[in-house]
Amino acid sequence: MTETANTAIQTLLAQTDTDVASYLEACVHCGECAEACHFFLSTKDPKYTPTYKLAPLVKAYKRHKAPFHTLKGMLGLVPDEVTEEELREWEPLIYDSCTMCGRCTVVCPMGIDIAGTIRKVREGYAAAGIVPEGLQAARAQVEKTGSPMGVTAKALMAQIKHQEKETGIKIEVDKKGADYMALLSSMEVMGYPEIIGAYARLFDRAGLTWTISLDAYEATNVGVQIGSGPLAKGLVQKIVDAAEKLEVKNVISPECGHAYGALRWAGPNMIGRQFPFEVVHIIELMDQLRKDGRIPAGEKDGRKMTLHDPCQIVRRGGLLDEPRRLLDDSCSDFVEMEGAGVANLCCGGGGGVSANPRAEELMLNAFKCKLDQIDEIGGVEAVVVPCANCRTVFEDGLDEFESDLEVIGLGELVADTLKEA
Amino acid sequence: MSFLELVEGPLFYISGTIFLIGALWRLIGIIRMGRKKDISPPKGSAVAGFFKGNLRHFFPRGLFAERTWMHVLGGYGFHLGLFAVMFFAAPHITFFQERIFGFGWPALPRWGFIIAAEIAFAGLIVLWVRRFSDPVMRMISDRDDHIGSWLTFLVMLTGCLAMQEAHDILRAIHMGIVDIWLLYFPFSRLMHAFTFVLSRGATGASYGRKGMNP
């Protein structure tokens, strides 16, 4: 057994707690998970069956940790040792063809959280250094600049200044004692900086104080995508340190996929203590502010629109109704896709897939399923996509399939349809 | 001791004991692996989620109901039919009363027993046929799946063959296969009968804690 394989196996076994073990012991190989996976649906290749992707973990578990493994081992009834070759053979299945979207978890009759277990398998891979090049590059960038796209504090300041001019509102940076500290994803800063202006308008109207920290502005947690616990922890620590230094009461997780889960749910466990501040998702915050009447809605946007449910926000994040309430107030012609909500299709590029050039074809094929879902409604002019990563996937995909559908973020839409002061 | 007395007596008690101890050992083994305590502030109850998750996954949701109807129909047909036959067929109740519990309970009328068995057979056969026809199931199925299906089928078949209750040998073959099935159970995937509660519960608890509907 090679050193690499050994590291991977040891990490996989360490990740196997009672929850993971229950999952591995409950799978009856029914294959329903394949029916939920957009990668299988778009290629019909059975190797993309979600439970099949877990094979290295299953093998290691049965050989080294499962109840009766000693007895079965003596009778030669345990699987062979996982080899480095197998691990590498499975790498594309673990990284290219899984966005950890969780549809498989919803459909599984045994309730097995396959998506969450892929996350754990990635820990083994990351520890052994078997990671796709695209994600390795992102990791290198993060270690250098704190941002997977190499967005420096200087670049961020430039965007902030630009938005201040656009909106005419001062945007505080490193302000101590603010109510809220906003995080942003690099994707937003570089691709959709209007969101910064949108925050300014919304919070100004709502009358709350907020700031952006130049020490920790990145919400995207590459550690979660790669599956590296240590990296994920480091990124969370940075945010916590900055938030504590600025003594803010709340930290806002932006329209980004894994960021919220990484900070809100995994964060305290990663750094080993509770936060002295609350973590809130921007969509939750907007919904609350609107309920409190602090950001009343004005004239509605008349375009025919539909909503794409980002997996980590809706299915895995629980924010099913909030975006819909905000949309009902902001647009007059809002139509749902069939199967929208908890069972909604993934855009195809989450969980690190969009940062992985090797997975581009798979991603675009999977995105086609999404596009078909939208086209089925007919006459849709714009799609609201409350996740910056999904937005890039949409933009790549719409370009590839030559569609002129417009993509808008939720924050901007809410800010644009605010009632005149 | 006749063959029938052997399979209904000592062999049954041995295999039954191994079944019970094996199943407990395996379940306790899984639970003992433990998990790290979650210190993030909860939004809802994990315990409630454990139960909600268990109930929720009984029903396919939204788009999925359409895509998985064959599994749902066949699966429920088989499981419910088998459950009805195993616990509510008159000869079985008599056996449980004499050998295990010391008390019985109301039985299905004979025609109910037969219909339940027919539904169970139909479900099992369709699902097993799917297992060797569907490319996805072919890819992920292993020896354990096939042996488990076949053993269960044989238990049911030999039971059906003995339904006239006029020949000891037919009853004995049925019991013999049941003994083998009981021995195989705790070491195989048949344990899903118990582990599904843990896996649904684990997901349900984690979602419940986040204040989400699993």
Add this chain to the structure above:
Amino acid sequence: MSLAQKNKSMRSGVLLAVILTVIGLVFAQVALADSSVRPPGNAISLPEEAGPSNALGQRSDSEIWRDIYGGVVANPSSSTATGQLMQILGDDWRLFRTNYILKYSHWVLLGVIGAIVAFFLIRGRITIRGGRSGKMIARFSMSHRIAHWFLAGSFILMGLSGLIILLGRPLLVPLIGKEANAVMTSAALQGHNLFGPVFILSLLIVTFRFMRGNFFQWADMKWILKGGGLLGGHASSNHYNFGEKTWYWMVVLIGLVMSVTGMLLEFPWLVDTLAWHQISTILHAIGAIILISVALGHAYIGTIGMEGSIDSMLRGEVDENWAKEHHDLWYEQVTGKSAALDETPDASAKEGTS
């Protein structure tokens, strides 16, 4: 685990299951000495004082028969027409059954098996002209395949149990003795009766699933004239050829007869006239022999007899050259390409299927 390893372990799993079944049957032989026959669980217990086979309760059968021979005037209690003391048709029925059905059924079946073996020895395996191309096209969907194998499985169960019931006394008793035959027949009857409705369900599913494409077309006429290509030469065909269509309709129609007669035999109180029950047993037996015979031929052609045919029902797809040879019109409809044969065999084409 690679696909090859998976197939191997699946096969060994099935093998293990078969071994278990055989062990079970061995138990049967070993313990046969121990078997005791008891009255069936739902038998009525009779009072001791009544005479032999005292079904009527008070008077013995011997006394009743003595009265009838003596010319007593009475109304029969059976379900036949009033005024009819004996149902003479019943004797014709009995003789027909004994002298024809029981006597010749197994010979018919053995003859069919012999004919198939002879066909194999003379004609050999029908290979794909031009060899396998290595390219596959889809022929049967998942639901088609599942419907087929569900029916095939229940048919085998029904056929085997049915043959034991039919041929137990004439054929099995001389071979394995009365005790063993009693056991096997009891088991077979219980199985046959319980699986009947399951068979009917699978038959209904197949009837509707396979109906499309199975109506007769002009191409079938030409196919018949060319003998279906069974003896060499090429016969054009759509999705299903004449032989397959005939088999489909036999299954549907004779299957319907089997289902109706079978249900009548399971619930005889539904019909008053005894003649119906008698006809049912005859039709049921004849239908069974016909279906089993043709099923044997069907299974032969679908497996050993013709290279490449098992792929259609196991994998759902067939080799393009197979399609061009046996269902050229279908091939052209589905692919839009001409069915001229691709003569160069694919060097990397695998040998067989499963």
